[in-house]
Amino acid sequence: MENILEQYKSVSNTDVKTWFKVGVISDFPENSGACIKYKTKQIAVFNFTRTGKWYASQNLCPHKMEMVISLGMIGNKEDVPKVACPLHKKNFSLEDGSNLAGEDYKIAVYPVKIENENVYIGFND
Numbered sequence: 001m002e003n004i005l006e007q008y009k010s011v012s013n014t015d016v017k018t019w020f021k022v023g024v025i026s027d028f029p030e031n032s033g034a035c036i037k038y039k040t041k042q043i044a045v046f047n048f049t050r051t052g053k054w055y056a057s058q059n060l061c062p063h064k065m066e067m068v069i070s071l072g073m074i075g076n077k078e079d080v081p082k083v084a085c086p087l088h089k090k091n092f093s094l095e096d097g098s099n100l101a102g103e104d105y106k107i108a109v110y111p112v113k114i115e116n117e118n119v120y121i122g123f124n125d
C-alpha cells in the first residue's frame with residue numbers, strides 16, 4: 001500500500017513543469033469537490049466559492065487508503081481552508097495538506113490556476 005501513497009507529492013507553484021487542463025469552471029460543483037485523473041493519479045479538485053479560491057489535492061485518503069477525499073466536506077478551521085475525509089473525518093489543510101489535528105497523516109496538494117474559464121492543475125512530472 002505504501003507504493004500508491006508515494007506517487008503523491010505536493011507541488012508548489014515554483015515547481016510546476018506542466019499545467020494540465022482538467023475542465024472548465026462549470027464542470028465543478030461550487031463549495032464541493034470533484035475528481036479528475038492525471039496519469040495514474042486521482043486528484044480532488046475543490047471550487048471553494050465562499051472564499052473565491054480553488055484547491056487540488058490527492059484523492060487518496062492516507063488513513064483508509066480509499067479514493068474519497070473529493071467527497072469530503074470543505075470549510076474553514078481557524079481560518080485555514082480544509083477538507084474532512086468522509087470516512088474518518090480527519091481534517092486536512094487545502095493549502096499545505098497538513099493534518100489539522102497534528103497527526104502524521106497528510107495529503108499532497110497541487111496549485112490550481114484559472115485562465116479564460118479553464119481550470120488547470122500544476123504538476124512537476
